[in-house]
Amino acid sequence: MDFLFGPFTDNEFLRLSLVATCIVAVTCAIAGAFVVLRGLAFVGDALAHGVVPGVAIALLAGFSGVLGAAIGAAVMMGGVGVVNRRFRLSNDTAIGLLFVGMLALGVIIQSRSESFAGDLTAVLFGEVLGITWSDIAWQVVALVVVAGTAWVCRRPFLLLSFDEGLAATSGFSVRRFANILLAMVALTVVASFQTVGTLLVLGMLVAPAATGALFGRRILTVVAIAAVVGVVSSYVGLLLSYHADLAASASIVLTAVVVFALAASIVEIRRWLEHRRDIHHLHDHPHFHEHVHH
């Protein structure tokens, strides 16, 4: 038992990390469910990288990294919208352009400052073991806002996941609610990057929600499964990180991806067994078999 719980009872910093990653896991589960259903993984990735130059400038100029991240995400979202609408380029081209542009800008800013290398590493890979109570308070606020937004907008979000035309003909503005959904994803990214890092936040957005979408049949079930997977991955990842001296945020995200791989394998095995049962059923009922084929 000491192996499982000792690290958390003995170390306050690890307890704080666990609390923070669990809050991030639940926030990512809510936003991630709609990211997976609406197919926004690339946008989520772009937003995660879009915050890098914002944070870099904030740290260089001496203001809040979270504020810098929020500005970076806003520029990213606005830029995608402008390229998409003004130049009639496809959404993924617009996202790809802004994605590499913002990432390159972040690296260039980093390259101009020798002392900044360590900070950038923390931005990219998170600082899960350096979480403070004030970070957690800010993450709780983000969780409440994301959960409230998802609850209020669940109908237009679901309609957008199904068909934009249906959303529009149901009386919901596609542009307004698509932007609200993007803003919700951006807030999730901004609230999560300190914990799991901008390079790995997509893993927490997508992997648990994808596992949820394998088994869940209702949006609430998808979110609930994603939250459980995210929380369990946080715990297992931190434990692995502590005992095996591994990078903490990468361990958490890798655990979430491994959980998805295991869940997908179970689904595949179940399908294979059902297929075999159907084949046996046809062999056991040759008349039915003949009827089917003739």
Add this chain to the structure above:
Amino acid sequence: MSTTDDSPSIVATSLAVGYGHRPVVDGVGFTLFPGQMLVLIGTNGSGKSTLLKTLAGLLVTQGGELSVLGGRPGTQPSRVAYLPQHPVSSHTLPLRVEDVVTMGRFARRGLFGRLNDDDRDAVARSMQRTGASAYAQRPLRDLSGGQQQRAHLAQVLARGAEVLLLDEPTAGLDVAGRRLVADLVEEERARGVTVVMATHELGDAETADAAILLAQRVVAQGSPGEVLTDASLREVFGFTQPH
């Protein structure tokens, strides 16, 4: 904004439809009263879907006049239901058929209205009518194309609309499914619903009140007998109907 039995459901006068500022079809004109049906017939890319999307309010009109239930298209979502061509998301959406059909009621309840017994009854009834109740608890993505189309039809019917805009509703359906769609359309018309249907099936025009033959322009419009002549069919499709 409401209409009575005496007032037309849809009036189009010299209507031009298209994308951006580029008209695909112009000169469309028709008047439909409650219970009447208009079929749009034409080849792929002829403008059928563009016209339907304009009637649904998804595209702005490029010219002319268009009134749906006495107002601008798209302004009365709970009274007009639109069936688009097969949504791509159907292949990935993990949600149950029942929940997808329930989405058809969101137009009536908006953001905050609670779904009540009327909504649940409408969902159950529409699934029963389309045969989708047999797989109501299964995820949409696990169904065949025909079963998905029945679920989409149930979603449209669940709205309880006064105008149905159907874009190739028989796509992916077998003979029984096609028969079912024809019966459902007749039932809806009998209760006063106005139907506009894009189709590749010339037979769908048999019970219609009006037809428009499209080929990126209006080849002919009027009663089905006036529109589906040997000359017009040969012009659009290169063949005529067997007599």
